[in-house]
Amino acid sequence: MPSINPASATGFGASTPAESSTKSLAGDFNTFLTLLTKQLQYQDPLSPLDTNQFTQQLVSFTGVEQSIQQNKNLETLIGLFSANGLSSATGYLGKSVVANSDILLVGEDGGSWTYALGANAAETDLVVTDARGKIVLQRSGETEAGEHSLEIKPGELPPGYYQLTVSATTDNGSDIATGVFLRGEVTAVESANGATQLIVGKTPVDLTAVSSIAVPPIQQQ
Structure with missing residues (x-):
């Protein structure tokens, strides 16, 4: 016999997945910029760093940021649908x-x-x-x-x-x-x-x- 798992509402003030991802991405991006600045500052002029890798990482950060923004938009839509559902259900x-x-x-x-x-x-x-x-x-x-x-x-x-x-x-x-x-x-x-x-x-x-x-x-x- 399966166990019963009653549904529970999300607590007030809880961060959404998109908000948590945004904070994590911001921290990673700041760390990346710090490392990039240090490496450029102390690079050997006779053997400069390959910028292709940094460019690829910047492109990756941009793609992740766009995905997080899409998730934010979806969460907003879900919230609107949920509020509309509550409003409609009051007729019961x-x-x-x-x-x-x-x-x-x-x-x-x-x-x-x-x-x-x-x-x-x-x-x-x-x-x-x-x-x-x-x-x-x-x-x-x-x-x-x-x-x-x-x-x-x-x-x-x-x-x-x-x-x-x-x-x-x-x-x-x-x-x-x-x-x-x-x-x-x-x-x-x-x-x-x-x-x-x-x-x-x-x-x-x-x-x-x-x-x-x-x-x-x-x-x-």
Whole structure:
């Protein structure tokens, strides 16, 4: 069972790869100029240095600098797309969604998955693993075709990320198609590693994982 690696947002004030490369290149280029100046200053007039090598190195520095500038431009574009994605995703706030995700962030008040069976099953196994891939819960599930839920009661599991695996078989041992989903209200929108995520209940899910959305009914005064 693979380990769960929840996405984490980049910290404030962190340098981008292009910025780090620019600082490194500036230091290397200054060192190169210092060495070049010293060698030209102390060269033997009767046997002058071959300038072809220095010219090639200067050309290399120029090429690297141009590549770094292109990376800066790409990072700027990615930032703009990310901001635009966040702005567009705010329309999901307060709405109920269904997301294709088997990862659940269990809180002090528990949590729940929705799982579906494509046909009636003779046997259904539900296995919950923690972030290290260790089995922490295993039980039999519903056998009728359709959607069902697995509830994690308050205090049943320590707060953290968990993964649900569902397997179902027929009387003759054939596998039945299954699916695992999260249902809940979108409470927040965030950006993590350049991807827009919705917070469904407490669990972050990629925007691309959302399969359906429902507008909450208007309450009568």
